[in-house]
Amino acid sequence: MSYIEVSNFSKSINNKFIIQDINFKLEQGEVLVILGKSGAGKTTLLRNINLLDLPNSGRLDIDGEIVYNSNEPVISNKELQKRHKLIGLVFQSFNLFPQYTVLDNVTLALKLNNKKKIAEYRRKIKNRKEVLDFSKKLEEEVFIKASKILNDLDLGDKLNSYPYQLSWGEQQRTAIARALILNPKVLCFDEPTSALDPSLTKEVISVINELKNKKQTMIIITHEIDFAMQVADKIIVMDQGKIIEEKVNYHE
Numbered sequence: 001m002s003y004i005e006v007s008n009f010s011k012s013i014n015n016k017f018i019i020q021d022i023n024f025k026l027e028q029g030e031v032l033v034i035l036g037k038s039g040a041g042k043t044t045l046l047r048n049i050n051l052l053d054l055p056n057s058g059r060l061d062i063d064g065e066i067v068y069n070s071n072e073p074v075i076s077n078k079e080l081q082k083r084h085k086l087i088g089l090v091f092q093s094f095n096l097f098p099q100y101t102v103l104d105n106v107t108l109a110l111k112l113n114n115k116k117k118i119a120e121y122r123r124k125i126k127n128r129k130e131v132l133d134f135s136k137k138l139e140e141e142v143f144i145k146a147s148k149i150l151n152d153l154d155l156g157d158k159l160n161s162y163p164y165q166l167s168w169g170e171q172q173r174t175a176i177a178r179a180l181i182l183n184p185k186v187l188c189f190d191e192p193t194s195a196l197d198p199s200l201t202k203e204v205i206s207v208i209n210e211l212k213n214k215k216q217t218m219i220i221i222t223h224e225i226d227f228a229m230q231v232a233d234k235i236i237v238m239d240q241g242k243i244i245e246e247k248v249n250y251h252e
């Protein structure tokens with residue numbers, strides 16, 4: 001079985017197929033690029049893979065686990081949230097919180113998660129000091145992890161900056177760091193280079209190449225053939241909700 005298997009994904013809205021019978025496989029560390037005209041269904045496919053929307057039919061397997069199966073009984077929101085973390089998504093508009101620093105934007109999800117852990121711990125362990133030590137330890141771990149990811153993305157000196165103080169590229173890297181901190185099995189990008197000038201496009205390509213060198217499995221939607229040819233191991237082309245072409249990209 002492959003690392004990621006998308007099987008028979010279909011989604012219809014108002015009885016009209018937006019994506020129809022999508023199938024592909026991806027190995028760990030590979031990069032899949034999705035090409036296609038505007039309106040082809042690329043974003044919808046990515047949102048369904050991310051479980052932001054649920055496909056009407058289909059199955060998603062990641063790393064030997066069934067992440068979604070339309071034949072399965074309805075999954076609870078809690079379970080959905082857990083599975084959701086397996087798949088990271090970097091939005092086109094980044095969706096950073098303007099009132100939070102880089103560090104806070106990146107650590108927010110983990111901190112919320114830790115709050116739950118601390119509450120559970122408190123219920124079991126009544127000793128106040130122990131609970132405090134536990135929560136300090138978690139806080140420290142989050143800081144160390146975030147600092148490492150931010151350093152690796154060249155944001156080591158921006159921990160306390162606010163989004164408005166960052167360049168476009170720094171904002172994008174913050175959004176990438178925020179996704180990476182949850183250790184996603186696959187990281188998805190929706191048009192990371194759209195409407196960029198060539199120097200920024202180069203910056204994005206270099207970050208994505210670095211992630212690829214670290215064996216981060218990725219799915220990337222783009223319009224740009226040059227970019228696709230540089231980073232992709234596999235390419236699928238979509239049109240009217242279907243895959244009309246699929247190829248392996250041999251890098252020379």
Ligand SMILES: Nc1ncnc2c1ncn2[C@@H]1O[C@H](COP(=O)(O)OP(=O)(O)O)[C@@H](O)[C@H]1O
Pocket residue numbers: 013018036037038039040041042043044045
């Ligand atoms: N929530 C929705 N309701 C109705 N139509 C939608 C919805 N989401 C997407 N569509 C339609 O589905 C088609 C594919 O959209 P999208 O996935 O955004 O394409 P792409 O990302 O390839 O440009 C478009 O025609 C779009 O208008």
Ligand SMILES: [Mg+2]
Pocket residue numbers: 042043044
């Ligand atoms: Mg789109």
